[in-house]
Amino acid sequence: MDELDRLISPGAATALVRSKVSLLPAESVPLAELAGRVLAESVVSEDDLPPFPASTMDGYAVRAADGEVDRRLVGDRFAGKMDELTVGPGEAAYITTGAPLPAGADTVVKVELTEETGGVVRLQGSPGDRKNIREPGHDLRKGEEVAAAGTLLTPAAIGLLAAAGRTTALVGRRPRVSILSTGDELVEPGERPGPGQIRDSNRFALLAALNGLNADVRYAGLAPDNADRQRAFLTDRLADSDVLITSGGVSMGRKDLMKQLLPEIATVHFRQVSMRPGKPITFATGGDGAMIFGLPGNPVSSLVGFELFVRPTLLALQGAAWPERPRLLVRLSHDVQPVQRTDYVRAIIRREPDGWSATATGDQGSSRLASLAAANALLVLPPENTPYKAGDLVDAMLI
Amino acid sequence: MDELDRLISPGAATALVRSKVSLLPAESVPLAELAGRVLAESVVSEDDLPPFPASTMDGYAVRAADGEVDRRLVGDRFAGKMDELTVGPGEAAYITTGAPLPAGADTVVKVELTEETGGVVRLQGSPGDRKNIREPGHDLRKGEEVAAAGTLLTPAAIGLLAAAGRTTALVGRRPRVSILSTGDELVEPGERPGPGQIRDSNRFALLAALNGLNADVRYAGLAPDNADRQRAFLTDRLADSDVLITSGGVSMGRKDLMKQLLPEIATVHFRQVSMRPGKPITFATGGDGAMIFGLPGNPVSSLVGFELFVRPTLLALQGAAWPERPRLLVRLSHDVQPVQRTDYVRAIIRREPDGWSATATGDQGSSRLASLAAANALLVLPPENTPYKAGDLVDAMLI
Numbered sequence: 001m002d003e004l005d006r007l008i009s010p011g012a013a014t015a016l017v018r019s020k021v022s023l024l025p026a027e028s029v030p031l032a033e034l035a036g037r038v039l040a041e042s043v044v045s046e047d048d049l050p051p052f053p054a055s056t057m058d059g060y061a062v063r064a065a066d067g068e069v070d071r072r073l074v075g076d077r078f079a080g081k082m083d084e085l086t087v088g089p090g091e092a093a094y095i096t097t098g099a100p101l102p103a104g105a106d107t108v109v110k111v112e113l114t115e116e117t118g119g120v121v122r123l124q125g126s127p128g129d130r131k132n133i134r135e136p137g138h139d140l141r142k143g144e145e146v147a148a149a150g151t152l153l154t155p156a157a158i159g160l161l162a163a164a165g166r167t168t169a170l171v172g173r174r175p176r177v178s179i180l181s182t183g184d185e186l187v188e189p190g191e192r193p194g195p196g197q198i199r200d201s202n203r204f205a206l207l208a209a210l211n212g213l214n215a216d217v218r219y220a221g222l223a224p225d226n227a228d229r230q231r232a233f234l235t236d237r238l239a240d241s242d243v244l245i246t247s248g249g250v251s252m253g254r255k256d257l258m259k260q261l262l263p264e265i266a267t268v269h270f271r272q273v274s275m276r277p278g279k280p281i282t283f284a285t286g287g288d289g290a291m292i293f294g295l296p297g298n299p300v301s302s303l304v305g306f307e308l309f310v311r312p313t314l315l316a317l318q319g320a321a322w323p324e325r326p327r328l329l330v331r332l333s334h335d336v337q338p339v340q341r342t343d344y345v346r347a348i349i350r351r352e353p354d355g356w357s358a359t360a361t362g363d364q365g366s367s368r369l370a371s372l373a374a375a376n377a378l379l380v381l382p383p384e385n386t387p388y389k390a391g392d393l394v395d396a397m398l399i
Numbered sequence: 400m401d402e403l404d405r406l407i408s409p410g411a412a413t414a415l416v417r418s419k420v421s422l423l424p425a426e427s428v429p430l431a432e433l434a435g436r437v438l439a440e441s442v443v444s445e446d447d448l449p450p451f452p453a454s455t456m457d458g459y460a461v462r463a464a465d466g467e468v469d470r471r472l473v474g475d476r477f478a479g480k481m482d483e484l485t486v487g488p489g490e491a492a493y494i495t496t497g498a499p500l501p502a503g504a505d506t507v508v509k510v511e512l513t514e515e516t517g518g519v520v521r522l523q524g525s526p527g528d529r530k531n532i533r534e535p536g537h538d539l540r541k542g543e544e545v546a547a548a549g550t551l552l553t554p555a556a557i558g559l560l561a562a563a564g565r566t567t568a569l570v571g572r573r574p575r576v577s578i579l580s581t582g583d584e585l586v587e588p589g590e591r592p593g594p595g596q597i598r599d600s601n602r603f604a605l606l607a608a609l610n611g612l613n614a615d616v617r618y619a620g621l622a623p624d625n626a627d628r629q630r631a632f633l634t635d636r637l638a639d640s641d642v643l644i645t646s647g648g649v650s651m652g653r654k655d656l657m658k659q660l661l662p663e664i665a666t667v668h669f670r671q672v673s674m675r676p677g678k679p680i681t682f683a684t685g686g687d688g689a690m691i692f693g694l695p696g697n698p699v700s701s702l703v704g705f706e707l708f709v710r711p712t713l714l715a716l717q718g719a720a721w722p723e724r725p726r727l728l729v730r731l732s733h734d735v736q737p738v739q740r741t742d743y744v745r746a747i748i749r750r751e752p753d754g755w756s757a758t759a760t761g762d763q764g765s766s767r768l769a770s771l772a773a774a775n776a777l778l779v780l781p782p783e784n785t786p787y788k789a790g791d792l793v794d795a796m797l798i
Contacts, residue, residue, distance in 0.1 A: 031588060031603050032619070035610035050597055056766070058652035078654050080583030080624075082594030096652035098584055098696065100595045111651055139767050147772070155705075156772035159604030159698050163597070163768065167589040184479030185497055189430060190566040195481030196499045198449055198562070204430050205558030211434035212611055220431070225479075252510055253457035253495035255477050297497065299558050306554075326797065327750065328727070351726065367455070368538050369562065373546070373555035398725065 004263075007274040010308060010342050013283065014322075016269050017309050020285050021316045024242060026170040034158050037171035037214060038318035039151040045144050045164045048137035052082070052100040057132040060092040060114055060121050061105035068126040073119045077102050092121040101133060108132035140164065150319050172318030174216040178237040179206050182248040182258060183297055184225045201369065202247040202295075202302045209306050213314045215243075225255050234265050238287030242317060245310060248297030251280045258282065258294045266292055274341040274383075275308075277301035277366035283309065291317075298366040304344050304378070307399065330358040330379070330396040338384040346375035349396050358396055375399065403662075406673040409707060409741050412682065413721075415668050416708050419684050420715045423641060425569040430561055433552045436570035436613060437717035442545040444563045447536035451481070451499040456531040459491040459513055459520050460504035463528045470520040476501050491520040500532060507531035539563065549718050571717030573615040577636040578605050581647040581657060582696055583624045600768065601646040601694075601701045608705050612713045614642075624654050633664050637686030641716060644709060647696030649679045657681065657693045665691055673740040673782075674707075676700035676765035682708065690716075697765040703743050703777065706798060729757040729778070729795040737783040745774035748795050757795055774798065 026040035071092030075085045079098040087093050087105040113124045146164045147157050186200040187193050200222050218240050237244050249258035262268050266286025273281050278301040282294030293310050295302040315323050330349050347358045361374040377396040425439035470491035474484045478497040486492050486504035512523045545563045546556050585599040586592050599621050617639050636643050648657035661667050665685025672680050677700040681693030692709050694701040714722050729748050746757045760773040776795040
């Protein structure tokens with residue numbers, strides 16, 4: 001047997017894929033388009049935020065040392081204004097949330113605890129020291145890191161970049177991706193399959209799976225099992241892609257062209273992963289550092305292979321830490337027969353009063369997409385000699 | 400006190416918002432652009448899939464009743480081909496994964512369990528009945544529902560639509576959204592704040608939060624505290640939006656214009672939610688059924704309000720069931736002082752050998768976006784009279 005056909009574990013396969021990731025170059029992107037991108041620089045605040053002591057309440061700015069006595073109203077201080085207003089002993093200024101504390105004042109009494117009549121402000125009790133004041137640098141200190149390189153830019157992180165005055169940021173370039181479905185049996189979804197044919201679903205499922213990963217899709221097509229055409233396609237796509245995804249043609253059959261062609265044009269790293277579904281997955285690198293994933297033709301296998309290897313790769317290429325899906329410990333609601341490989345069982349997990357329960361989504365055939373469409377998790381069941389029993393606690397990946 | 404200023408619980412507020420959702424009209428969208436959209440029709444398979452008995456392995460199609468005897472090779476059957484090939488008694492045909500079973504054959508022996516020499520196929524033992532065959536309708540049965548109205552279209556669901564021959568699908572129209580940041584203290588991120596000013600971060604954080612929700616953003620801008628201008632803006636935007644999001648101007652201050660203006664042009668349903676952060680949240684409806692969310696100006700409050708009320712609304716408008724974030728039971732790693740409202744504590748949750756632990760992300764001031772940027776969950780702490788203690792189990796929303 002070819003050394004490349006040696007079965008490797010999903011963990012070893014993941015480590016191999018990770019080791020081949022080279023960061024894509026950074027590009028500058030406008031603030032309004034940064035959602036979901038991966039920061040490629042460290043952003044530091046150049047100022048204290050807020051730059052002034054600000055009120056956190058609508059109320060009255062006073063001097064605490066004056067105690068409980070009524071104050072004489074000397075003016076208003078609204079957010080966005082910075083005037084000459086000063087609060088002296090026995091005085092108060094009306095102040096709104098976010099407005100700078102007037103000179104002289106050192107505490108704010110919220111409006112609900114006051115009563116203002118004819119220019120006199122009465123307080124309920126004595127005000128505390130420096131109450132309801134947001135001190136300079138409370139939100140961000142000058143020199144503080146706003147976001148580190150490698151940060152996946154969430155709404156809050158993007159808000160911080162805006163607050164720090166950034167109108168653009170350097171982020172990892174969008175990975176260029178090409179997708180090819182292969183197989184003589186495939187026709188386009190709009191065509192009526194002839195005898196022995198089925199419609200191509202993988203290309204559309206994989207395109208959808210790219211959603212939200214910042215992929216720059218350069219090509220998505222369908223090719224019959226013709227070695228010359230597929231070789232030409234692969235060469236052409238390698239020159240224009242950071243990630244090349246094929247489905248079909250990687251198994252043991254005589255017409256499994258991808259398996260034959262990839263070694264001609266790229267360096268193959270593995271071809272068999274000890275997992276179900278998705279055992280025949282080819283991973284190769286070629287061209288100018290392109291990552292090539294030869295996924296199986298069965299629709300569930302192809303999407304599970306994408307989930308385990310391609311999705312994390314796309315984010316890692318942009319500079320993110322290898323992203324793992326959240327995992328939960330769940331209780332099996334029925335027995336599961338183990339297999340000789342790590343079994344990724346499509347399941348519905350539900351929160352019960354005493355924890356999470358998991359139920360497989362029916363027949364787990366690797367062509368039965370409905371088993372994946374109905375699932376909200378993949379149970380991760382390592383090979384075992386004895387059956388998994390109802391009540392066993394197992395790991396579930398949220399998908 | 401105005402009846403509208405009555406505090407209502409987050410649950411009652413959610414129910415009120417949900418009750419005002421009217422489904423947007425459906426639109427037809429091409430298969431390649433359906434990711435993340437919400438299906439507005441029931442899609443039924445018009446055929447069995449596969450339409451023929453297919454091999455699930457590369458191997459040999461034979462008759463089981465022949466037992467262990469050597470078979471005479473009579474041909475090949477590749478995927479995508481349907482020829483006259485027939486397998487008679489004592490005969491075998493080479494077959495690849497996905498290829499239709501030849502007439503006469505009733506079982507498939509996988510290639511690893513065979514040896515072919517000079518047109519003779521030797522089997523390891525007797526083949527079982529109908530082994531390695533995917534029966535017609537295994538993946539989808541004729542008349543079976545492929546996906547129901549209201550399905551959020553995942554990659555697997557889109558693969559199923561393709562397999563069923565759909566090139567388009569009816570989905571809920573993208574909600575038209577307008578966003579306005581308000582406040583005299585705000586300047587654009589590219590500007591240097593003058594005395595008493597800060598940069599607008601909410602608009603960019605909210606824009607980013609819309610990512611992945613199929614929002615059709617019609618407008619995103621910044622307005623000073625000028626009643627005429629804001630009124631004109633609101634009227635204009637209501638005519639062109641399904642969802643209108645403002646931030647700022649909803650609190651107790653004298654310049655809180657949104658609070659004053661919204662009742663003039665819309666029906667206000669609530670103005671105060673018993674939550675922290677984000678108590679002053681206004682929800683109103685106006686125009687031709689537009690949903691209006693007056694979020695607070697503090698950046699954390701505005702994003703938490705978006706998360707609880709606006710995000711689910713946007714998906715529900717497209718026809719999805721009211722989407723809840725997954726929740727986990729987590730163990731507090733420190734005490735937390737309760738407040739009089741439901742406290743949404745920004746926290747980092749980690750999986751430990753004995754379950755999940757939760758640690759708050761430092762100062763929980765509602766202006767301190769860093770507390771949210773660092774978080775992967777919001778702890779949901781209802782009001783209590785006694786402190787939450789380290790070790791207590793509490794609910795965490797994954798964000």
